[in-house]
Amino acid sequence: MAAAASTISGTSAMASAAVSSSSSSPALSFRILSECSKSKARTSLMKLPHYTVELPMFMPVGTQGTMKGLLPGQVKDAKAQIILGNTYHLGTRPGKDLLNDIGGLHKFMQWDRALLTDSGGFQMGGLFPDLRKISLEQLIARDAPGYAIGGLSGGEEKDKFWPTVHLCTDHLPKNKPRYCMGVGFAVDLVVCCALGVDMFDCVFPTRTARFGCALIDNGQINLKARDFATDFRPIDEKCDCETCKNYTRAYLHTIVTKETVACHLLSMHNIAYQMRLMKNIRESIKEDRFVDFVQDFMACYYKDQSYPQWVIDALAAVNIILKK
Amino acid sequence: MGVWVWDVLHLVVGKDSPVCVPAQHFSEHVKVLQSYRRGVAHFSALQGHCVCVTAQDSSKVTPSGYNDKSGVSMWTYRGRQSVSIDKYMELVETMQPDWYEALNDADTDSASSKKRVSKSTAMSMAYLKQCIDHHKVAKVMRAAVGGHSEGDRSRWSKSLAEKLEDTSIISGYALLGLHTNGPPTEKLEPESMHNLIKASIDPLPADLPRQAAGMWNPLTVLKLAEHGVDIFDSAFPFLVTERRGALTFPCRLNKTLTDGECSKNDKLEHRNKRLKVCEDNSGTKMCEDNPDTKMMCEEKPKTKMCEDKPKTKMEEEENAKKEDKENQPIREKEATSPYEINLKDKSNVSQLEPLLAGCECYTCKNFTRAYVHHLANVNELLAPVLLMMHNLHHWMDFFTSIREAIKTDRLEDLRSLIESSVLESKEA
Numbered sequence: 001m002a003a004a005a006s007t008i009s010g011t012s013a014m015a016s017a018a019v020s021s022s023s024s025s026p027a028l029s030f031r032i033l034s035e036c037s038k039s040k041a042r043t044s045l046m047k048l049p050h051y052t053v054e055l056p057m058f059m060p061v062g063t064q065g066t067m068k069g070l071l072p073g074q075v076k077d078a079k080a081q082i083i084l085g086n087t088y089h090l091g092t093r094p095g096k097d098l099l100n101d102i103g104g105l106h107k108f109m110q111w112d113r114a115l116l117t118d119s120g121g122f123q124m125g126g127l128f129p130d131l132r133k134i135s136l137e138q139l140i141a142r143d144a145p146g147y148a149i150g151g152l153s154g155g156e157e158k159d160k161f162w163p164t165v166h167l168c169t170d171h172l173p174k175n176k177p178r179y180c181m182g183v184g185f186a187v188d189l190v191v192c193c194a195l196g197v198d199m200f201d202c203v204f205p206t207r208t209a210r211f212g213c214a215l216i217d218n219g220q221i222n223l224k225a226r227d228f229a230t231d232f233r234p235i236d237e238k239c240d241c242e243t244c245k246n247y248t249r250a251y252l253h254t255i256v257t258k259e260t261v262a263c264h265l266l267s268m269h270n271i272a273y274q275m276r277l278m279k280n281i282r283e284s285i286k287e288d289r290f291v292d293f294v295q296d297f298m299a300c301y302y303k304d305q306s307y308p309q310w311v312i313d314a315l316a317a318v319n320i321i322l323k324k
Numbered sequence: 325m326g327v328w329v330w331d332v333l334h335l336v337v338g339k340d341s342p343v344c345v346p347a348q349h350f351s352e353h354v355k356v357l358q359s360y361r362r363g364v365a366h367f368s369a370l371q372g373h374c375v376c377v378t379a380q381d382s383s384k385v386t387p388s389g390y391n392d393k394s395g396v397s398m399w400t401y402r403g404r405q406s407v408s409i410d411k412y413m414e415l416v417e418t419m420q421p422d423w424y425e426a427l428n429d430a431d432t433d434s435a436s437s438k439k440r441v442s443k444s445t446a447m448s449m450a451y452l453k454q455c456i457d458h459h460k461v462a463k464v465m466r467a468a469v470g471g472h473s474e475g476d477r478s479r480w481s482k483s484l485a486e487k488l489e490d491t492s493i494i495s496g497y498a499l500l501g502l503h504t505n506g507p508p509t510e511k512l513e514p515e516s517m518h519n520l521i522k523a524s525i526d527p528l529p530a531d532l533p534r535q536a537a538g539m540w541n542p543l544t545v546l547k548l549a550e551h552g553v554d555i556f557d558s559a560f561p562f563l564v565t566e567r568r569g570a571l572t573f574p575c576r577l578n579k580t581l582t583d584g585e586c587s588k589n590d591k592l593e594h595r596n597k598r599l600k601v602c603e604d605n606s607g608t609k610m611c612e613d614n615p616d617t618k619m620m621c622e623e624k625p626k627t628k629m630c631e632d633k634p635k636t637k638m639e640e641e642e643n644a645k646k647e648d649k650e651n652q653p654i655r656e657k658e659a660t661s662p663y664e665i666n667l668k669d670k671s672n673v674s675q676l677e678p679l680l681a682g683c684e685c686y687t688c689k690n691f692t693r694a695y696v697h698h699l700a701n702v703n704e705l706l707a708p709v710l711l712m713m714h715n716l717h718h719w720m721d722f723f724t725s726i727r728e729a730i731k732t733d734r735l736e737d738l739r740s741l742i743e744s745s746v747l748e749s750k751e752a
Contacts, residue, residue: 065698069705071332071686094698098674102692110690230359246330246369250356258401260705 028145030177036290039318040169040196043285046177050106051114053081055177055198056281058189058274059116060206063089065109068206068267069260072110077242078268079275082114084201090117116201136171146177149197162191162314169196186215186277190297191314193281194290205274209266212256215273217300221249223266228253241272295323330369332709335686336716342374342422344537344557346381347415348398351405354415363420376555377416377424377462378498382537383559385506391429391447409451413458423463423495425535427451430500432471433508434516441471444501445480456493463495465535468524471501478523485527496533499524499553507563509539510661514547521551539563542573542663542722543746546739549726556723561715565708568700569664570679571715574745575722577729577738662749667711672697685717686710 028048035042044055060067060075063086067075075083085105094108102108105115149168165180172178177198183189184202192200205215212224214235221228221235234244235252243265255262284293294315298307299322307322315322345364350357360367365375379396380386387404390397395408407415412427429447432440448469455464466484470477484497502520503509525534535555536548545556564571660666665679678688679696687696687710699707729738 064702064704065695066704066706069709071706071709074331089702093702094673094694098694101674102676102694108692108695108698230356232360242331248367250360251367251369254353254356260708263705264709 028177030146030175032175034286034288036194036285037288038291039194039294039315039320041193041281041285041290041318042196042198043282044177044198046198048082048114050112051081053114054282056189056193056278057081057199058184058278059084059199059201060271060274061086061201061203062109063203064093065090065105067271068209069264070268072112074242074264074268075111075271076113078271079279080113080271082116083111085115085117087117136168140171140173144176146179147172148179148181158308158310159313162195162310162317165192165195165197166314166317184274186219186274187298187301187311189274189277190281190294191311193285194294194315194318194320196318205270206267209270210257210263212252212262212266213270214252214266215270217297218303219301223249223252223256223262225253235269236273239269239272239276241269243269243272291320294320299323332713333370336713337720339372340374342376343370344376344378345419345421346378347407347412347419347424348379348381348400350419351398351407351411351415352400352402354411354418357415357418360418363418365420374422375419376465376535377419377421378537379412379425379427379430380505382505382509382557383539383562385508386431386504388431388433388504391431396427396429396451409454409458413455416462421462423465425465425498425500426455426467428467428469428498428500430467430469431504432469432501433503434472436471438473441473441476441501444469444471445476448500449483459493463493465496465498466494467500468497468528468534469501470524472520474519474523477501477520478527481524481527485529494532496535496555497528499534499536499548503538505538507539507659510541510560510563512540512544514544517544517547521548521553525551525553541661542575542742543739545722546726546735546742549730550735550739558716558719561712561719564661564664565712565715567659568667568707568711569660569715570667570696570711571664571718572680573663573722574741575718575725575738577725577734577741662746667693667696667700667707669697679711679714680718683714683718685714687714687717 028046030044030046032042032044033054041056046053046055059082060078060080061084062068063084065085067080067083070078090099090105099105099108105117106112147168149165169178178196179199179201180192180197181200182202183192183197183200184204189200208215208220211222213220213222216236223235228249231249231253233249234247235249236244247265252262252265256266280293281290284290298311298315299305302308305322305324312322343365345368350364357364357367362371363375364377365371365373380398384399387397387399390404390406392406395406395411398405398407407427409427416424426448428451429444432444436444448467452466468477468481468484470480481497499521502517503512528534530552533554534552536553537557537559539559539562540548540556541560545560548556561571665672667679672693675693675697677693678691679693680688683689691710696707696710699710725738726735729735
């Protein structure tokens with residue numbers, strides 16, 4: 001069953017079948033733990049057949065039933081709770097029959113936490129408010145276990161992107177998880193959490209790793225740059241991932257974009273970075289200091305407080321005013 | 325470096341197993357290592373391992389014809405670098421190895437002319453003297469060269485044995501000049517090597533280890549071991565991994581065969597009818613290096629992701645391109661050997677068994693042939709990671725067996741075990 005497909009309307013049902021590789025009955029239960037007193041941000045628990053995940057969360061993408069050369073244990077070390085497969089790709093190779101024979105994708109790839117398979121594709125790209133509203137009403141009437149806000153990652157302008165998300169989260173039922181597809185930049189994640197989105201996925205952290213980029217709190221650094229040749233610090237002194245615990249920027253500089261292992265090391269760090277960012281978001285919501293978190297995060301990310309207008313507007317819409 | 329992160333390496337070998345680091349890969353990073361000051365092992369997150377520095381990477385073809393009076397050519401991502409003796413010693417010093425190979429002009433193989441061989445020996449002798457004069461840190465491994473000429477090899481080794489240098493700084497001998505590295509080494513069969521190895525090794529003193537880097541196939545490894553070579557690297561399992569193969573040749577001799585083991589044994593891919601293979605459950609511990617017997621030197625193979633062409637003369641570029649062809653498309657060639665199965669082969673598509681029945685490696689304990697085939701098929705990065713874990717594990721098992729066979733005087737049995745499986749798979 002094709003689920004979580006992004007549609008022109010920007011919203012579609014996240015069918016239960018999508019959440020595990022084989023299940024057909026409602027496979028998830030959802031419970032809100034705490035809500036931000038100002039914005040729409042919330043933390044919640046989502047119980048899936050293999051694992052209970054804490055939201056908001058980011059899901060790394062492993063299209064082909066593997067995560068960029070990392071062993072399942074390394075993906076766990078990076079604190080990933082769930083990874084994404086692609087129903088279409090895996091249905092073609094290795095195929096549904098083989099996956100059934102072997103006892104499912106979990107067993108095939110030796111991943112014992114949650115897996116979400118989506119179908120990908122279906123991007124028509126449009127942001128028509130009327131259609132979106134009709135679609136929203138229909139979907140809500142269907143009482144799906146969760147909702148995917150899709151069709152938004154095709155590079156549309158940010159000042160059209162955030163109002164769409166804002167509108168969707170206003171109308172979608174509160175007691176169901178909301179999933180914003182293809183969102184992976186740190187700033188977008190923080191803004192979408194403020195708008196009340198619970199789940200995200202994106203190839204960005206692993207793709208950017210391939211080009212030698214490592215994620216840090218004020219964006220990313222490209223380890224190819226000569227500045228790092230004799231920089232014997234880890235990528236991020238605050239990071240406790242295996243890469244930062246063992247390798248220096250200088251060492252990575254000698255191998256990025258040349259050796260595949262550099263890609264593994266940076267993927268590991270970048271996934272860990274996303275996971276830590278989401279954990280910090282969750283903790284700040286639980287302790288009701290999410291607004292402070294957002295203000296500090298943006299002030300660190302944008303030096304000289306040169307915030308883009310869409311970030312200012314989106315956050316203002318949920319009562320968060322950035323520091324000047 | 326190579327295909328692994330350090331913690332993956334440690335799923336296969338011990339945390340102090342020797343690793344081999346080719347100087348070639350650090351020749352452009354001398355300044356970095358100088359300011360780092362803690363040596364190449366620490367720099368590469370391999371602290372705790374002992375380190376052997378060789379001049380060239382045995383898993384990559386070294387382009388031929390670039391050594392001259394100014395030095396030995398090393399190939400880096402930026403192209404060719406001519407490394408003089410001073411530069412080499414500076415590099416070795418910053419790398420801080422436990423032992424290193426003397427700089428050498430081992431640019432000879434079976435096709436080398438007499439003139440090239442005599443140049444190679446003359447240059448290598450000069451380098452060796454200079455290495456010893458420069459001596460500061462680690463123990464040097466003297467190069468044993470002489471191309472494919474028995475006379476030259478024997479003369480060379482005799483001359484080394486007669487030298488009256490301070491032997492306390494000599495760590496052993498490196499058997500070089502039989503190949504110019506990379507995949508072609510695999511084709512050197514034991515018969516053709518026999519006399520050459522003998523000529524090089526026999527005159528050498530027995531109390532120092534001998535090292536032979538290269539992508540030797542298992543039967544040639546046995547031949548080298550039989551003649552007294554002590555140290556090898558992991559270039560061959562890397563080669564097999566690059567073409568998405570999994571080593572399956574039988575490498576264990578039985579000690580005492582029980583009924584239970586017999587039935588397990590029946591599942592083995594290459595079963596030798598005469599000798600009976602069995603699992604040695606007691607001997608699965610990795611890397612129990614015994615200085616008296618065989619040591620395993622873990623090579624850190626390099627996988628090129630993007631190609632940097634040498635930025636020198638036109639002619640050089642042409643030649644390098646030609647040589648690079650021999651390095652690059654190991655995968656495309658779809659080459660295989662009688663020692664392995666090919667995981668790109670469609671026959672694996674629904675195989676739910678491990679790469680090798682009874683294998684105790686991480687890959688075999690966790691994944692099916694179908695999964696590894698799937699990964700290889702869609703070109704996922706995890707395919708070489710899992711295959712290298714299996715292949716290196718198998719390779720280490722092979723060396724455990726060699727050590728055991730030497731102790732129990734059964735090297736001949738091990739050889740015929742492997743030979744008959746090679747024959748079987750050639751027939752199939």
